[in-house]
Amino acid sequence: MSETITVRVRFFASFREQFGLSDETLSVANNTTIRQLFKLLLPDAEIPDRILVARNQEYSDLGQVISDGDEIAYFPPVTGG
Amino acid sequence: MSETITVRVRFFASFREQFGLSDETLSVANNTTIRQLFKLLLPDAEIPDRILVARNQEYSDLGQVISDGDEIAYFPPVTGG
């Protein structure tokens, strides 16, 4: 098992604008959680209270550990319909 | 006030077929109720348990007294929609 894994990270809607990030691919340490990934990308930002996260296009939570090749998304409450 | 009044009587759906009456106009005594009117028209028939009645195109009940010129209707439970 390698020491680092590759992850694609996506931000949507107000998060995309607020954090200035849209679609990033990066290498992170094995066993990184979705919460830690956010802090790696945005060390100076607080994680918004009402954040939603998805892992490989399904709802997940900040405590989940990322696997190699995962796509992680951060977005605010949804407002469709 | 006259001794008799004129009333139009209508039957619908299975009542129309069952009782062989559709649209009748007749004279009845003053103070006749909707129940008595049914018995005058159909002395040998029992009043069905689930009868609905209307007076001048609005729901009414068997105990109501008929006025001159009224239109009285008898029909079974409705099944539209």
Added chain:
Amino acid sequence: MVILLQETFDPWQQMQHYQSQQDWQNSVGATAVFVGTMRDFNEGDSVSGMLIEHYPEMTAAYLEALVTTSIEQYQLLDCLIIHRTGSIKPADAIVLVACWSAHRAAAFDASRAVMEKLKSEAPLWKKETLLQGSRWVEKNTPDANAF
């Protein structure tokens, strides 16, 4: 508005036509529509057709009053009821109820409540044509979640 029709109607064409003529189009947030259609099967039997009898003056008056009170009760922008009478074939639309409102809860509540009132009180009666003979439908089943 209430429309009683003796001819087959296309519910979606009626919706398109009716809505295009209204002046509240920029205020509508929610439209809830219910369409009841004739099935070719009921109570375990094949049904090849149906006759719908009504009490013309009372049916129209009842449905007009239902539209008026529902618009007021649910704060609707509009309410449309279309009902067929006469001879019906399987897959024909029998009834359409459409409710327009600013927000979705009112449109959902109203369309279901209007249908329930219509099915329990509007003077309309169905007679089904079976393979052998015909029969009057005896009653409508209430919708426990309607109110």
Added chain:
Amino acid sequence: MVILLQETFDPWQQMQHYQSQQDWQNSVGATAVFVGTMRDFNEGDSVSGMLIEHYPEMTAAYLEALVTTSIEQYQLLDCLIIHRTGSIKPADAIVLVACWSAHRAAAFDASRAVMEKLKSEAPLWKKETLLQGSRWVEKNTPDANAF
């Protein structure tokens, strides 16, 4: 079926077209349709337009799963969801949910529940264009009667 559209659509034309192609037409007794439309007014402000952002792969997957589970849960004959993305004008249809079933309770229950799930979970976000500037819609209001 799920359709995500970047162009204006006529909900009633879509209904007519979709339904005409199905083989369950003689089994349908009930169709419940909800259409959400853009209003020119929200939270006390005039709104002249709207952008709807989505997460293409996840939005489609989420809605497809919602259709599948709803058909099973409510014993529907079919379920159709259409949602706009991109640039929207007042009076444009934003969303359509249609549910077809044998009896009315299932279609009513399902259409309302599908809308509620869609509004609370489907990855879609609205940004309103105001007279001055624009703003993201912060949240959807739950429908207390939805389930």
